[in-house]
Amino acid sequence: MTLFPNYHRAPITFSKMSNATWYSDKGQAYTDLSSGIGVYNVGANHPTVVHALQQQAEKFWHLPNLYQNPLQEAVAQKLGGDNYTVYFANSGAEANEAAIKLARLATGKSTIISFTQSFHGRTYGAMSATGQDSIHSGLPMLTGFKYANFNVIDSVAALIDDDTAAIMLELVQGEGGVFPANQEFISALVKLAQRHNILIIVDEVQTGMGRTGTKFAYMNYQFEPDIVTSAKALANGLPVGAMLAKNHLANALSYGTHGSTFGGNPLVMSAAQATLSVLDDVLPTLQPKIDIFWEKLAAIAALSVVSEVRGLGMMAGIALETPVKDVVSDLLDEHIIVLSAGQNTLRLLPPLTIPSDKLINSLDKIKNYLSKK
Helix, strand or coil: CCCCCCCCCCCCCEEEEEECEEEECCCCEEEECCHHHHCCCCCECCHHHHHHHHHHHCCCCCCCCCCCCHHHHHHHHHHHCCCEEEEEECCHHHHHHHHHHHHHHHHCCCEEEEEECCCCCCCHHHHHHCECHHHHCCCCCCCCEEEECCCCHHHHHCCCCCCEEEEEECCEECCCCCEECCHHHHHHHHHHHHHHCCEEEEECCCCCCCCCCCCCHHHHCCCCCCEEEECHHHHCCCCCEEEEEEHHHHHHCCCCCCCCCCCCCHHHHHHHHHHHHHHHHHHHHCHHHHHHHHHHHHHHHCCCCEEEEEEECCEEEEEECCCHHHHHHHHHHCCEECEEECCCEEEECCCCCCCHHHHHHHHHHHHHHHCCC
16 A cells, blocks of 8 residues: 555546646546636646746745745735735645644733534644544544634624633635625624624635635725735645735734744745736626636526525535435536535636636536436
8 A cells, every 4th residue: 555545535636737628638628617626727837837837947946934925925016015914835734733832922812712513624734623533533623712603703702701712703604515604794793893802803714815806805804803824826836825904914924933844935936926917817807707717507497406596706515315426426427527525515616717608608517417406
């Protein structure tokens, strides 16, 4: 045995990718409605990102964080603008670990309130912040975390005490079943946090980089979080994570409090810079594609095997009355790549750059398949 058995891998090998089409080693084409688990937001092997990587690779690809890194500065400015200070890591879990540490350092308090069915990563702190028993199974969790019920403001208020440092949430719970936050809940949450001087951490690892129709999902909810985390699609497939914090919090992460050998390395930063540039072009014209997406999903929602369709932007969950594991496998046989999520949910995360005709065709195939279940 060469690899740990911690993944369930489908019996297929991919050898080439282009935008929303993946090719197997047998030359067969598959339509990607997963974005590689929310990574290829601007499509696999986007030429602008490929070019940026090639140019940087010819110079050098690693630089210790002991020296100036203009690429980091440029990406940080593009990502957070003038209101946020940025720390770069290598993954979403690492970004969330940094956010948890910063919240505790900045407030001098230790308790983080997160939510049931949330997902923040599998490193120990991020896993402890995750509100899923299945993720915690067989392991003792770190102390300092409490779990409220998502979209229920009274459950949050009941957990607040003098040691509460932050409230941590996804604005659309992805792994938990694609559950969007209600606007009323978020408005009340912001007021509650302000009243008690509690920080709000928004995990945008899956919802960011245009996935919900705006650069970050919080932009749909009319507020600015104190801390934001990003990863997955930030460099369109290169390993990167970022923690953004309001500028007044920056000094809490002072010299020696945190760091990463590979965080913000030039190769990844070149990809992130290129990805953000592509998103600047994609996002202003995305709404018609979102409209097509939800028009097709409305037809799927009417099927008897579907109990609910929910989501935001180009992120959708189809709650099924039939085992989702079988549906994912069957659709792969039909050359359509999809995902599962909690609550027996079929999860769709198509690249934002998927051609509209390919999106329509694949959703019609899904509807036809589900209509026979």
